[in-house]
Amino acid sequence: VKAILEPLYRLEQVNTVPELGGPYQGLLFTSRNGAKAFAHLFGIPDLPCFCVGDSTASTARELGFQPVYSANGDSQDLVALVQQHCPASEGPLF
Numbered sequence: 001v002k003a004i005l006e007p008l009y010r011l012e013q014v015n016t017v018p019e020l021g022g023p024y025q026g027l028l029f030t031s032r033n034g035a036k037a038f039a040h041l042f043g044i045p046d047l048p049c050f051c052v053g054d055s056t057a058s059t060a061r062e063l064g065f066q067p068v069y070s071a072n073g074d075s076q077d078l079v080a081l082v083q084q085h086c087p088a089s090e091g092p093l094f
Contacts, residue, residue, distance in 0.1 A: 024094040025086050026050055032059040039063045048085065052078045
């Protein structure tokens, strides 16, 4: 039996830049590709970055985001991390 690996999807970078809006109190990233796409489209703003896991956080740091926090888990862990650092009264997150 021979296994064949085939990707189920293909990532494509868009070149149109949506409006960032704001002001935001921080950025949420749930994937390395999300951090890369954001940096490509918007650059690296001076905002704290909250990442779902260590791999995403590592990529965000490599791209130049600072400070970077990792929830080291899943979406529920990310919510808990954000609640520790970002009061809802301070504004939205991107």
